[in-house]
Amino acid sequence: MTQPTLAGLALTVTAGVYVVLGIAWSLRAYGDRRSAARLGSLDIDPYHAMAAAGRPENVDEAAAAVLIASGAALVDDEGIITVTSDRGKGHRRPEHPLPAALLDALDRKAGSASLRGIVHDAELCRARAAYLRARDAETLGRSGRRKDHVKGIAILTMAFLTLFYAVQIIFLREELAPHGVVESLFAALFLLVLWLMICVPMVWLVIRFWPDRRDPFREHCAKLPLHPALAALDDHRRGRLRESVLHKEEWEKERERRVDVDTPDAF
Numbered sequence: 001m002t003q004p005t006l007a008g009l010a011l012t013v014t015a016g017v018y019v020v021l022g023i024a025w026s027l028r029a030y031g032d033r034r035s036a037a038r039l040g041s042l043d044i045d046p047y048h049a050m051a052a053a054g055r056p057e058n059v060d061e062a063a064a065a066v067l068i069a070s071g072a073a074l075v076d077d078e079g080i081i082t083v084t085s086d087r088g089k090g091h092r093r094p095e096h097p098l099p100a101a102l103l104d105a106l107d108r109k110a111g112s113a114s115l116r117g118i119v120h121d122a123e124l125c126r127a128r129a130a131y132l133r134a135r136d137a138e139t140l141g142r143s144g145r146r147k148d149h150v151k152g153i154a155i156l157t158m159a160f161l162t163l164f165y166a167v168q169i170i171f172l173r174e175e176l177a178p179h180g181v182v183e184s185l186f187a188a189l190f191l192l193v194l195w196l197m198i199c200v201p202m203v204w205l206v207i208r209f210w211p212d213r214r215d216p217f218r219e220h221c222a223k224l225p226l227h228p229a230l231a232a233l234d235d236h237r238r239g240r241l242r243e244s245v246l247h248k249e250e251w252e253k254e255r256e257r258r259v260d261v262d263t264p265d266a267f
Contacts, residue, residue, distance in 0.1 A: 003168060014161045018154065025150050025211070036216030046228060047098055048135035049221040056132055057119050059098055061241050064115060065229035066099040068237060073106065075237060079244030083111040101127035114247035139217065148213045151206075158206045159199055166195035 047059045064081055067073035072094065075081045083106050094100045105124040106113055118124060170191045225231065230238060 010164050017157050021154050039220045045135050049224050051132050052218050053221040060115050062227040062229050063098040063102040075240040079114045079247040115244040116247045151210050154210050155206050158202050162199040162202050163195050
């Protein structure tokens with residue numbers, strides 16, 4: 001088989017793969033639209049809605065609001081959340097797993113920390129992930145949505161096509177085929193460079209122009225009302241919680257002050 005025939009065959013196979021991927025994308029988009037039509041009738045967990053509309057760690061803010069509203073914790077103007085001595089009426093532990101996990105994380109910080117300071121607490125992360133994973137599994141069409149496998153296959157297909165062409169140029173053309181160990185090593189190095197030169201722009205085109213999967217559930221959750229626990233707080237305490245999410249330690253503030261002073265345009 002001649003080299004032009006091989007090149008044409010590889011291009012044809014790639015085109016066929018993209019046709020199949022296009023059909024798969026269309027069928028999946030149709031299924032997503034059907035699922036979106038039923039979202040209005042779903043009773044969506046408010047924590048789940050917060051995580052879906054933003055980031056998983058956003059639920060910590062609502063969990064903190066529950067602790068504050070129950071009297072189990074207080075938040076100051078600096079955004080530091082402190083566990084109270086009585087922890088609310090009757091010393092009861094929060095029934096919901098997320099406020100309970102947040103309370104445990106605060107205890108591991110001697111009862112006082114900002115939300116930013118405990119966002120990566122290992123136990124809190126595990127509890128948060130387990131809860132949201134369970135809510136995803138309960139929501140029709142939500143489980144497994146985190147990754148766009150169709151787009152990933154499209155990217156890999158283009159990467160393999162460019163690799164084939166690079167190998168064809170270096171090793172399959174008789175006039176360029178290496179002879180001996182040293183020439184083979186140089187050829188392998190040149191192959192890597194050539195493949196990257198072809199692959200990077202072609203893969204970028206796929207990433208840029210292949211349509212991303214719409215997430216109707218995320219769009220729907222972004223339009224839902226504020227979490228009830230946050231809505232129950234006054235504006236001042238909600239602002240303190242926002243400060244807790246963005247809280248900066250003293251050394252971070254000092255570093256920023258030094259940067260401002262050292263910057264020529266600071267004055």
